[in-house]
Amino acid sequence: EDDEPSGTDKGGASAVKTDKGVDAKTITLGALTDMTGVYATLGKSVTQAQQLYVKQTNAAGGICDRQLKLEVKDHGYNPQKAVSAYTELAPQVLGFPQFIGSPFVAAVKQRIDGQDKALVIPQAWSSTLLGSDSIRQIGATYDVEMINAVDFLVKDKGVKKGDKIGHVYFEGDYGESAVAGSKFAAEKAGLTIVEQKIKPTDQDMTAQVTALKKAGVKAILISAGPAQSASLVGVAAAAKLAVPVVGSNPTYSPQLLKTQAAPALLANFFFAASTLPIGSSEPGPAKLVADYEAEYPGELVDNGMIAGYTAAAVFGEAIKKACESKDITRAGVTKALLSMTSSDMGFGITHDFSDPSQPSTRESYILHPDEKAKGGASVAKEKFTSEAATSFTPSAG
Amino acid sequence: MSDVMRRPRFWLGGAGVLVLLVLPFYVDRFWLQSGLFAMAAAIGAIGLNMLTGATGQLSLGHAFFLAVGAYGYCVLAGTGDDGVTGLGLPTLVAVVGAVLLAGLAGGLLSPIAGRLRGAYLGIATLALIFIGQHVLFNARDLTGGYNGRDVPPLNVFGLRLDDETATLLQVPFQSMEKLWYAGLVLLAVGAFFARGVLHGRPGRAMNAIRDHQIAAGVMGVPVARVRAQAFVVSSMYAGLAGVLLALVFQRTVPEYFGFALSLEYLAMVVIGGLGSVSGAVLGAVFVSLLPQLLDRYSDALPLVSAPGTGGVAPGEASRYLYGAAVVAVVLFLPGGLTRLRAGTARKPS
Amino acid sequence: MRESRRDRQPKTDAHLRAAPVVPVHNPPPPPVVSGSDSAPRRGRGPGVVLGCAPPTEGVPMTAAALQVSELTVGYGPVQALEGVDLEVPEGAVVAVLGGNGAGKTTLMRAVSRTLGFHGGAIRGGSVTFGGRRLDRLPPDKVVAAGVVQVPEGRRVFARMTVADNLRAGGLGARGGRRSAAAALTRVHELFPVLRERAGQPAGLLSGGEQQMLALGRALMGGPRLLLLDEPSLGLAPLMAERIAEAVREINAQGTSVLLVEQNAALALGVAVAAVVLEVGRVTLSGTAAELKGSDEVRHRYLGVVDETAAADAEQAVDASVPALTRWVP
Amino acid sequence: MTREAPPPLAVRGLTVRFAGLLALDDVSFTVEPGSLHALIGPNGAGKSTTLNVLSGVYRATSGSVRLGDAEVTGLRPHQIAGLGMARTFQNLAISPFATVEDALLLGRHRLTRTGFVAAGLRLPSAAREAARHRERVREIAAFTGLEPYLGQPAAALPYGLRKLVELGRAVCMEPRVLLLDEPVAGMTSDERRRTASVIAGVRESLGISVVLVEHDMGVVMRLADTVTVLDFGRCIADGPPASVQNDPEVIRAYLGSSGAPESPDSPKEVRP
Amino acid sequence: MTTFLELLINGLSIGSVYALIALGFVVIFKATEVVNFAHASLLLTGGFIAATLSDDIGFWPALLVGIGGAAAVGALVEFLVIRRYRGSDHSVLAIVTIGVDILLLTELTRRIGTDVLALGDPWGDRVVTLGSVTVPQTRIAALVAAALIITLFLLAFTYTSWGVAMRAAAEDRETAALMGVRLGRVSLAAWAVAGALAAVAALFLTVFPTPGLAAATSFAAFKAFPAAIIGGLDSTTGALAGGLIVGVTEALVTGYQDDLSFLGRGIGEVAPYLVMLLVLLARPAGLFGTRELSRV
Numbered sequence A: 001e002d003d004e005p006s007g008t009d010k011g012g013a014s015a016v017k018t019d020k021g022v023d024a025k026t027i028t029l030g031a032l033t034d035m036t037g038v039y040a041t042l043g044k045s046v047t048q049a050q051q052l053y054v055k056q057t058n059a060a061g062g063i064c065d066r067q068l069k070l071e072v073k074d075h076g077y078n079p080q081k082a083v084s085a086y087t088e089l090a091p092q093v094l095g096f097p098q099f100i101g102s103p104f105v106a107a108v109k110q111r112i113d114g115q116d117k118a119l120v121i122p123q124a125w126s127s128t129l130l131g132s133d134s135i136r137q138i139g140a141t142y143d144v145e146m147i148n149a150v151d152f153l154v155k156d157k158g159v160k161k162g163d164k165i166g167h168v169y170f171e172g173d174y175g176e177s178a179v180a181g182s183k184f185a186a187e188k189a190g191l192t193i194v195e196q197k198i199k200p201t202d203q204d205m206t207a208q209v210t211a212l213k214k215a216g217v218k219a220i221l222i223s224a225g226p227a228q229s230a231s232l233v234g235v236a237a238a239a240k241l242a243v244p245v246v247g248s249n250p251t252y253s254p255q256l257l258k259t260q261a262a263p264a265l266l267a268n269f270f271f272a273a274s275t276l277p278i279g280s281s282e283p284g285p286a287k288l289v290a291d292y293e294a295e296y297p298g299e300l301v302d303n304g305m306i307a308g309y310t311a312a313a314v315f316g317e318a319i320k321k322a323c324e325s326k327d328i329t330r331a332g333v334t335k336a337l338l339s340m341t342s343s344d345m346g347f348g349i350t351h352d353f354s355d356p357s358q359p360s361t362r363e364s365y366i367l368h369p370d371e372k373a374k375g376g377a378s379v380a381k382e383k384f385t386s387e388a389a390t391s392f393t394p395s396a397g
Numbered sequence B: 001m002s003d004v005m006r007r008p009r010f011w012l013g014g015a016g017v018l019v020l021l022v023l024p025f026y027v028d029r030f031w032l033q034s035g036l037f038a039m040a041a042a043i044g045a046i047g048l049n050m051l052t053g054a055t056g057q058l059s060l061g062h063a064f065f066l067a068v069g070a071y072g073y074c075v076l077a078g079t080g081d082d083g084v085t086g087l088g089l090p091t092l093v094a095v096v097g098a099v100l101l102a103g104l105a106g107g108l109l110s111p112i113a114g115r116l117r118g119a120y121l122g123i124a125t126l127a128l129i130f131i132g133q134h135v136l137f138n139a140r141d142l143t144g145g146y147n148g149r150d151v152p153p154l155n156v157f158g159l160r161l162d163d164e165t166a167t168l169l170q171v172p173f174q175s176m177e178k179l180w181y182a183g184l185v186l187l188a189v190g191a192f193f194a195r196g197v198l199h200g201r202p203g204r205a206m207n208a209i210r211d212h213q214i215a216a217g218v219m220g221v222p223v224a225r226v227r228a229q230a231f232v233v234s235s236m237y238a239g240l241a242g243v244l245l246a247l248v249f250q251r252t253v254p255e256y257f258g259f260a261l262s263l264e265y266l267a268m269v270v271i272g273g274l275g276s277v278s279g280a281v282l283g284a285v286f287v288s289l290l291p292q293l294l295d296r297y298s299d300a301l302p303l304v305s306a307p308g309t310g311g312v313a314p315g316e317a318s319r320y321l322y323g324a325a326v327v328a329v330v331l332f333l334p335g336g337l338t339r340l341r342a343g344t345a346r347k348p349s
Numbered sequence C: 001m002r003e004s005r006r007d008r009q010p011k012t013d014a015h016l017r018a019a020p021v022v023p024v025h026n027p028p029p030p031p032v033v034s035g036s037d038s039a040p041r042r043g044r045g046p047g048v049v050l051g052c053a054p055p056t057e058g059v060p061m062t063a064a065a066l067q068v069s070e071l072t073v074g075y076g077p078v079q080a081l082e083g084v085d086l087e088v089p090e091g092a093v094v095a096v097l098g099g100n101g102a103g104k105t106t107l108m109r110a111v112s113r114t115l116g117f118h119g120g121a122i123r124g125g126s127v128t129f130g131g132r133r134l135d136r137l138p139p140d141k142v143v144a145a146g147v148v149q150v151p152e153g154r155r156v157f158a159r160m161t162v163a164d165n166l167r168a169g170g171l172g173a174r175g176g177r178r179s180a181a182a183a184l185t186r187v188h189e190l191f192p193v194l195r196e197r198a199g200q201p202a203g204l205l206s207g208g209e210q211q212m213l214a215l216g217r218a219l220m221g222g223p224r225l226l227l228l229d230e231p232s233l234g235l236a237p238l239m240a241e242r243i244a245e246a247v248r249e250i251n252a253q254g255t256s257v258l259l260v261e262q263n264a265a266l267a268l269g270v271a272v273a274a275v276v277l278e279v280g281r282v283t284l285s286g287t288a289a290e291l292k293g294s295d296e297v298r299h300r301y302l303g304v305v306d307e308t309a310a311a312d313a314e315q316a317v318d319a320s321v322p323a324l325t326r327w328v329p
Numbered sequence D: 001m002t003r004e005a006p007p008p009l010a011v012r013g014l015t016v017r018f019a020g021l022l023a024l025d026d027v028s029f030t031v032e033p034g035s036l037h038a039l040i041g042p043n044g045a046g047k048s049t050t051l052n053v054l055s056g057v058y059r060a061t062s063g064s065v066r067l068g069d070a071e072v073t074g075l076r077p078h079q080i081a082g083l084g085m086a087r088t089f090q091n092l093a094i095s096p097f098a099t100v101e102d103a104l105l106l107g108r109h110r111l112t113r114t115g116f117v118a119a120g121l122r123l124p125s126a127a128r129e130a131a132r133h134r135e136r137v138r139e140i141a142a143f144t145g146l147e148p149y150l151g152q153p154a155a156a157l158p159y160g161l162r163k164l165v166e167l168g169r170a171v172c173m174e175p176r177v178l179l180l181d182e183p184v185a186g187m188t189s190d191e192r193r194r195t196a197s198v199i200a201g202v203r204e205s206l207g208i209s210v211v212l213v214e215h216d217m218g219v220v221m222r223l224a225d226t227v228t229v230l231d232f233g234r235c236i237a238d239g240p241p242a243s244v245q246n247d248p249e250v251i252r253a254y255l256g257s258s259g260a261p262e263s264p265d266s267p268k269e270v271r272p
Numbered sequence E: 001m002t003t004f005l006e007l008l009i010n011g012l013s014i015g016s017v018y019a020l021i022a023l024g025f026v027v028i029f030k031a032t033e034v035v036n037f038a039h040a041s042l043l044l045t046g047g048f049i050a051a052t053l054s055d056d057i058g059f060w061p062a063l064l065v066g067i068g069g070a071a072a073v074g075a076l077v078e079f080l081v082i083r084r085y086r087g088s089d090h091s092v093l094a095i096v097t098i099g100v101d102i103l104l105l106t107e108l109t110r111r112i113g114t115d116v117l118a119l120g121d122p123w124g125d126r127v128v129t130l131g132s133v134t135v136p137q138t139r140i141a142a143l144v145a146a147a148l149i150i151t152l153f154l155l156a157f158t159y160t161s162w163g164v165a166m167r168a169a170a171e172d173r174e175t176a177a178l179m180g181v182r183l184g185r186v187s188l189a190a191w192a193v194a195g196a197l198a199a200v201a202a203l204f205l206t207v208f209p210t211p212g213l214a215a216a217t218s219f220a221a222f223k224a225f226p227a228a229i230i231g232g233l234d235s236t237t238g239a240l241a242g243g244l245i246v247g248v249t250e251a252l253v254t255g256y257q258d259d260l261s262f263l264g265r266g267i268g269e270v271a272p273y274l275v276m277l278l279v280l281l282a283r284p285a286g287l288f289g290t291r292e293l294s295r296v
């Protein structure tokens, strides 16, 4: 039954074309998440936010006279499980509003673009995933993020031509596409990047700081996890290396403000993001926080929620559009998404999905730790696009 | 012959084979894929069991040799048009080449391995994992780096085992269905060969080394050479397993070939039963299918709820059960799962 | 278990068949023989004789006696001991003779409670020491009770130094530091080589040296009953005598000894009483003197052969050499 | 029957030094072709060490061992085995899981060729070889009295039988020189006699040389053509049994006051 | 030059933490010849208990409870699992510990989840400045603690009867039992001690310069493998030496990453294993390990 023939079902009030993952009453979506592995942090809040979206949408009557259903599979960041989970869900769902683990997305890319053609929104922003009709990231890719970060350092933090800036990054898609960006920007701005590649297992940044100090850097970029950025900032401060540190989106989590590193973080840590901070007073985030806390009392709120919620919402929008054109087949949804040129989910940034080879935006906010704000961060610099970012062409893998 | 046919084992075996042969006509891709993972694991485990079980050489580096096989195949068979090195050899040749490469890697290691014993050897081989992964991540034009590289589909005498749907008796045959049979053949051949080795002259020499290295030498067994040979053969099995895995994945990624994988293989041979082929196969099936089953059905368990809805997530539940299962098997079946089968009272060798 | 007995029968026959000596299972001469079932308490026979045993500081005779009664032991399917009765009165030396596989070591393991390490278990009967049941205690409690075993085949701690081996021997001792020191000097007096080699890893000692270490190690525990499993195994005649001496001396100092030996001459030289085990059963028991007298024992265990027997023994030897043909590759 | 005698085994000035201890000190003796050469001496005298050097387990500090004109010193154990030297171990060395037959077949290793490929693919050559050698193993088992146990796991056999398996395994190597380290230790006297007869028989029918390390004077005196006595690593006597047995030095260092004569199965009693 | 010194000192200080982990590893190996793959989760257990309690009952009490708790868990593992094993093959027991590790780690990561738990330790992010070199106080504390503990063990193993019992039990359980050694007690003690040591290590792994306890903290246990091997699996001194060597190697290689970039970046993690292989080539039983004796 996994190859149920595409056709038009008479059941629904409106006769719309459907194929996999859609029947008369429900639209099934897949979420390949990581709740037990290295990205459990991200996975949990993304998934809960998406479940929230599904709940709200269904309460509001669903989409296209159908209820949404989210099939969640936890792969614990294990390639074999991830691929198996994909194989299991692929025949049953319309598409994937969540797929954590860009290596795994890459692993099944062939099949997504090949026979499956289901819309996948990965929670991973490496530009290697660009260029596919079916795999669509939401937000600026890591490289664009870092380009804007460098621009911020030059414009607002007094980093000058000829200066050196360090970049500490994870091995893997995330860190390495971030470095691609910072290098590009440094090139433009006449700076040099001092690389420090680390592994997720490295928790103590002392050696890295020592090395950067030796190199005499004027600022530090970091594309790693929260633990690493906290250590980095703390050690730098202790070592009297008082330079601004700017991180990628995944480098910050509100818990850090409860650690030894808090003062240092508040003093000179920033991070780039292509959404408003969850604590912002804008209606979008405010409402999300309210609903989220109502749904999951006592759960911490962080930016992962926004990523998750946005992904689900965008997917929902795409289905709605597809429904209007009476075609909620996989192809229909993908087509619908392509026609969304300025979608704003209320988190500050409008996305243009018309060109699969480009990130949906090149804008970034620069955020700053803030113990008063919800989610522990507030806007340090309003959204902007550096000219370097506009001239940058991501290297699609 | 006839008395063989009178034995129930014969009929059971026959039935089993039949089921395996018709399976692709009935089960969906997910299960076929899981099955193929198990087959690959079985091949790898047989290799490891020859080394650790039969020759007493603890190895935590098995994943490395799997990687050599997997990437070796990609490099040899790859067309090179996706930006990474590819020699574009015929895929069957590439398979053989990859296996040989893995064997070579094992051979190169054996001088070091030859000097080490027990846990020292085990952890020394662990180094291979870290070094190997480092290379996988950094030797971009060979491995494609962190995002790995595509695996050219196997091409058996003009029949491409890829996702081009070929319909057979109204059943769409895609890569998994086709690979299924390739997997079966490889496993069968591998098991047959291993049995021959273990029950034959080399097997006796290997066991002698395991049980009393000095005596083995005095009995005329060239200890260093046999240990090296065991290493090479086991690596070749790993290589073959790696190739099959790659074909199933359709893309190889470095993350996969990590420490955890090596431990899984060790668990397979121990859980199945050290030193025997059947043990390796049983263990492989247990270790690679159990988590799948648990993942799939654990939400049926009490106080397990869908991920993100609070409570114990199925992923977690299956981890618990898997961990418990590993402990239980080792504690209550010290000889491994093979002990469950009657007639294998004495430790096989 | 009848089964298991029967299928072990041919085994024994088989490996004795080739042996050019009087058949094994001929009914032994009446006076000394006692099947354990026929007259179990006859086992006490030797005990009584022990009036002449070395005086033991006024303790009532059987106070600290080892009493094995109706002991049945099996390893899974294998039945290794069946209804064995045996007594080692306070201060006595009792020897256990028997061929390979007779069950001597098994008997030792049953007393020291180490059957578990070999997948064996006591199926029936009891073992008491000084009136206290041993067959429910863990091994360390047995040692604490004063029963220490020297395992078959030495089993020294190869990677530890000779000195540390001796310390290990003292771990189960009840006495304090001083008694330990005393024990050590005593051991060094018995076996000076152990002092010379104190710093050497025990694994590197020669076979005989290891045997001495094993014995010394056991003495460190200050045993009241010493279980010796083939202590003369692999010892030079001189050394074997030395061991015998040691055993006598140890015994003289009030330690009872249960001695398993293949070297029957040595054993019967030291012991006041002995039993013969065959295929898990006591087939003979009596005082050392009685047993020395028995033809059975003389033939099978003492190897003393009168001329005629010797003659056909030699023939049998030649007969049992079916001139192995040479291997032509 | 005509049999080409094995070459003589010449030990010259053998010295083995372990950390701070001289285990062998300039020991020399020659094992005449087809003779049974006993090596006796107190515990720790260096007998096993000698065998360990002869079989390549230890390296000699100095001195040489030659088998005919082949230099043995410095060869690896399996190369020495290749020259036709087989040995048994004082502390048994048998695989706990192997059946008696497997244990004996292991002895055939150097005489067989089947490699991984042949064994794995079950090539006819392998099958033929296996069949031939199993047959021979059966012969030898029958000869040593192990036939009834061929199918059993060696480990479950009692000590004495396991020692016999060791002996059988060495014989299975079709040696030209057989090195035995205390083959009858731990046996009842009738088993001793039987094992002795096996040893004698092997030597008789195969015409090989035997080096025998043994504490049982009965067996030594009955079987040996020549006896070398070691004490603290030095050679203190060498010659035919009778003379050695009455050598006061030997009696002092080894046999002890009570000497051999009274010892249980001494030659007087066993010889007709 | 100052950079080198700084790296060296940092390496030594983190190395001393690795030494503590390695020591726990060695203790278990000495007593039971088990390669303990559950060490990571023991470490995390100790850290987790201490971290969750420190807010309520203060740092030092929390630390003690943490150490006690980890010891208890270690003992429990021994009592419920290791002791039940009837076989003799030690590589098999290693597999059991893998199972245990899966269980513990899953539970802990589930509880820790997204958190980074701060420990509220007295040292804070204060540093000591020696000339041009700055070292966190926490690391000085680690060095001292490691040195003390390890000397203690060295003495215990060689001189106390507990040490003798451990070595005896490790080598031949049956014979040890014949000597009156309480096998159960010995391995129970070993596991408890290993747990406690892991907890102490966890402490130093979660205080400054690291922000706090995260699920990933357990990865540090991987450093124990090369450390224990380099030093020699059955040597307490070796644990210390190995730990320091691993720490220094890591620090230097990371610090001079730019000069080593031809090896590919991020070899900080790999380097210790390379060093390990080199050491093994020269000494198959590690620097201080006792060689396998061969005597027939």
Ligand SMILES: Nc1ncnc2c1ncn2[C@@H]1O[C@H](COP(=O)(O)OP(=O)(O)OP(=O)(O)O)[C@@H](O)[C@H]1O
Pocket: C075, C078, C079, C080, C098, C099, C100, C101, C102, C103, C104, C105, C106, C107, C118, C119, C152, D156, D157, D158, D159, D160, D161
């Ligand atoms: N671990 C074991 N498993 C199974 N059977 C065993 C085991 N140990 C001993 N047996 C059997 O029990 C019987 C008695 O063995 P035991 O070792 O007690 O004999 P023994 O008198 O000590 O022989 P020896 O004089 O050779 O030491 C033998 O038939 C032996 O095969």
Ligand SMILES: Nc1ncnc2c1ncn2[C@@H]1O[C@H](COP(=O)(O)OP(=O)(O)OP(=O)(O)O)[C@@H](O)[C@H]1O
Pocket: C204, C205, C206, C207, C208, C209, C234, C236, D018, D019, D021, D023, D041, D042, D043, D044, D045, D046, D047, D048, D049, D050, D090, E294, E295
């Ligand atoms: N590998 C070794 N390292 C150190 N010393 C050793 C080693 N092997 C043997 N020795 C020492 O060399 C001496 C001779 O040992 P060997 O085993 O040859 O004696 P042996 O004549 O066989 O005695 P036994 O008759 O008791 O077996 C002994 O003192 C022993 O301690």
Ligand SMILES: CC(C)C[C@H](N)C(=O)O
Pocket: A039, A042, A100, A101, A102, A103, A123, A124, A125, A126, A173, A174, A250
């Ligand atoms: C949040 C990101 C760090 C996710 C990461 N890019 C991944 O591989 O999934």
Ligand SMILES: [Mg+2]
Pocket: C104, C105, C106, C152, C229, D159
């Ligand atoms: Mg015995």
Ligand SMILES: [Mg+2]
Pocket: C206, C207, D047, D048, D049, D090, D181
């Ligand atoms: Mg010897």
